[in-house]
Amino acid sequence: MAHPSSYRPKPGEIPTDPGVYRFRDKDGRVIYVGKAKSLRSRLSSYFQDIGQLHPRTASMVTSGASVEWTVVTTEVEALQLEYSWIKEFDPRFNVKYRDDKSYPYLAVTMGEEFPRAQVMRGAKRKGTRYFGPYAHAWAIRETLDQAMRVFPMRTCSAGVFKRAGQVGRPCLLGYIDKCSAPCVGRVDADEHRAIAEEFCDFMAGESSRFVKRLDKKMREASDALEFEQAARLRDDIAALERVLEKSAVVFGDGTDADVFALADDELEVAVQVFHVRGGRIRGQRGWVAEKEFETVPEVVGHLLQQLYGGEEGEGVPREVLVPVLPEDAASMGDWLSGLRGSRVDLRVPQRGDKKTLMETVERNATQSLARHKVARAGDLTARSQALQQLQEFLELDESPLRIECYDISHVQGTQVVGSMVVFEDGLARKGEYRRFIIRGHEDGDAAPSEGPVTIDDTAAMHEVLTRRFRRYLKDRDEPRGLDEETGRPTRFAYPPQLVVVDGGLPQVNAAARAIEDLGIVDVAVVGLAKRLEEVWVPGQDFPVVLPRTSEGLYLLQRLRDEAHRFAITFHRQRRSKAMTNSALDGIPGLGEVKRKALLRHFGSVKKIRAAEPAELAEVSGIGPTLAATIHRELSGTPMEPTVNLMTGEIIDDERGNDA
Template sequence: MADPSTYRPAPGEIPVDPGVYRFRDSAKRVIYVGKAKSLRPRLSSYFQDVAALHPRTATMVTTAASVEWTVVSTEVEALQLEYSWIKEFDPRFNVKYRDDKSYPYLAVTLGEEFPRAQVMRGAKRKGTRYFGPYAHAWAIRETLDLLLRVFPVRTCSSGVFKRAGQVGRPCLLGYIDKCSAPCVGRVSAEEHRAIAEDFCDFMAGNTTRFVKRLERDMAAASRSLEFEQAARLRDDLVALGKALEKSAVVLGDGTDADVFALEEDGLEVAVQVFHVRGGRVRGQRGWVAEMDAESVPEIVGHLLQQVYGGESGDSVPREVLVPVLPDEPAAVSTWLGSLRGSAVDLRVPQRGDKRTLLETVQRNAKQSLARHKLARAGDLTARSQALQELQTSLDLAAAPLRVECYDISHIQGSQVVGSMVVFEDGLARKSEYRRFVIRGEQVDDTAAMDEVLTRRFQRYLEERDQASDVELGPDPEAGPDRIDPDTGKPKKFAYPPNLVVVDGGLPQVNAAHAALTALGIDDVAVVGLAKRLEEVWVPGQDYPVILPRTSDGLYLLQRVRDEAHRFAITFHRQRRSKAMTSSALDSIPGLGETRRKALLRHFGSVKRVRAATVEELQEVSGIGPALAATIAAELATAGAPAPAVNLMTGEVLDGD
């Protein structure tokens, strides 16, 4: 691995102009391409302390052996040149924030004498009208099949069309009236073109006039007693209705827009985009990519550049809606406008239908990432690989078949709770999850972590000692029996983990390690996972362990950490909600939940309970004379107004 200082440009050598730069390895291969509004500060950021860089960036600068740059006039030119070089060199450290699929379009070849409707992929051709993109070709064929009843445009290939003309007999679609059969002269070229243009108008969103025309024709046929024709027109209306259902109106103003949403977890990012044309969702695309940027605006910039960089101008809509604006939004908007040939509105919708649509796309992105993670978690090979990677990277004696992760949740030191989640063989074991209420108030994270681990492992030691003293399993040589004989289930804290993970950096790791050491436990490994750079901290080490961003081991640690965080947050919210809704009855000794409910059911409110006499309180089932007197005394004290005090002297004033 190269030292970045060996090829760092001399001070003042890098210009301050906008431009594009390339990092090359020792074999002169381009491994990274980037752009900058000002080259000097951007390139200088790569030559700081390697430990402070993003892990992927750190790997890149230590792999590179040289850097070069090209100055351009504007930021827009930098965008264009960067995309050209990425496409030319395919650098290994440039993450592709788009999928590698060619998405299908519904195309009508208006440039031909007899226009044809078909599915098309790849580069767009002159004289052809496109609709989409669609997620699947079968979605296009399904829509086309419905619309051919009303717009019987030609769909056959040139060879089939020519052969039908030679034999004077149309294909099957011509016989079932799903093609106007221009091949055999059933309609003229002009009439067929008119059908194709009507089809394009309908697909473009001008649907109302066709629906009304069919309704008029159906009513006229019915009045003329031409019931067969009326029935056919009715079926045509049904077909149009089904086609419209497949692309429901989401924006009433007929907007053309692409709506993007992202969901990231620090390692990967899920992208979803809805293509809205004429106010209707014509297509949806989604994919998951590796994340190499530290900020969402940077990802958005790369995403727009890669999605639109290889497209023709008519693929760029009038509006591009994003969750956050990219870095240098004016330059990106100008670049998109140059592709389209007119202005492009790049913005974040704040309210109304467009904001609602963006939230829908965001939900799709979130679900897409969840499905991706679930599929990866369910892969037995990936789980095995993850456990082996953790064993190797953390220098463990054996693969960590049981991993426990701990997290602390609170708001400014109040309602402090802890969580413990368990993963066995790389899968969540929810029956083993535990929750802890931290004793006392205003404790910091490290003290709370120390208490949680101490309580958990004290219970483990107690249950281990009890089992070894009085309960041996069926095989005495196998050691103490950790199964509860009454329930047949494992005891709550009977099994020790192979690996303890804490949510945090070195302070949290040291606190966890100190807690285990104080209990005399030295056979359980402890690590911490810090959120910002996903660094793995080990007790007593000044530098973290850096796992590759694509590592299955890091992915497992991240899933465990996120689950512990979710479990802690959920418990904290429950406690906070209960504290906010508690009443004066909660603190009365001897008054449990059942009797509290009985009192409220009988009197209707705490105010009426407070106003009740001791005799009236005894009328409630379960409330005896002693408890009734206690309730009356406690509520009288709790409801008494605070005495008035002279602020100058501190003297308690008389209460009249």
């Protein structure tokens, strides 16, 4: 680790303008991104006496090897650039103040001809309206089940919708009047869209209008002595009221707002946010993150930046209520307004219903932090202890902050694959995981072999490590570990301190030989054998035995199990794909487009096999030569041997007969 004074820029070189800065480690990897109103003032604060710095800050500046900055015009530009760089480089010292869970939303695909209501996760799509997020998918399904009595819109998949139209019969929901059955023409596209728009209006907060309308219809039906119709309308009103009961009214003026609250200690911060739409609580989210070397206003600023940075305009409400204002509140407000496309009110509630709701959210955050501390007590200490134990038992020069573990998976030497999992600071870094298809060649640039690859574990391990570290050597020579074309970080631009392989001494020696052959000497290699959980070191006849209760052994076991899970999942995917391959696969010159054309023309592989070459050549894109090849491959007819007319010698015999 470098001392900060070794790469400290001269004070006169640093501008006083606003901007964004990046710290890089010795391998050129970005480890921290920050912004500042004055770059000179902010960067100077990092290069003071290390003993006066926050422990996390001290760890960051000692892990760094260089610092660079980009000057911008305004603080809003700094916010945008900082978010872009954090998203692109994913620096290890930038704490994520939002969870990585995918919360379910109630989505209505208004961009389709026949809109569909469904549970949807992940990135938001254009032309789709979202309501939520919900804590559980079953809560959305319960809501839909109740609401479809009044708003009978489509909820089926595209395949079900298409099949119903082909057979002329709706699904069960169509028969019980929970779908208007546009698939069979009961309603046209315009009528169905009107139902979907009314459903969206109801979910957006205009609920009283629909309840009053149903109540009026119910009374009219009762006065006309149509008691069955009145009873149905009564049940519809009850269904809507049950939907409304799930989202309590908190603001009588129909406000759209996100209400944030924090609870923190020296190490961690708990975040809670209530999503209020149309005056009703439509969703709730909560998570706990490690606390960065920041004040609470800075935490709030980064929280808003990360939560709304990837959102479309409709994801930002009219009001954002926070416990304290971020340091650059005016710039943050302008940035949020730019995302929304209209003014966003960023403020701290002082009185009334909004202050009361803020107190409720704060109680949730406090309780969440308390539960988390009980459940995860000692976890940070345990991780630090595990890394220290590995350094001690394996006699490493420094703590293995980055550990990579490799495993091989196959069935009797076929469909061989490898996996690489990465732990940094004792935690899984799933974005760095990689999968390898074993080619059967030690040369990483060789083409994949045809057919199933049969290879033993040691050869496969040697190939995987060779390919990984050959790529590291190539990426290391790129400028600052960045791709020349895209400017993004390369995959393997920096090495681990420790490589762990799943296996005993043979696998360890194969891995060590692969790394040594490439001239790399600063990466330690060990293996963890399953039978007695022994740790093998290259070139040693006896294993290193870690205490059964040690945190170091537990960390190695987690690495090994994760690598095994990742490898066997990939192997099963490839094996399943291989078992379902068509007889048309592997025919030379027959690609996916031509295979589909053949199947469309003949209807099945059986009919293709029975067809003559002339019939095959009638298909668009299939020439006489390819037709003959397909007929030969499917019928099993051997190719006629080529004979030298002068000598009578067979010069090209695929059957392998002697001349």
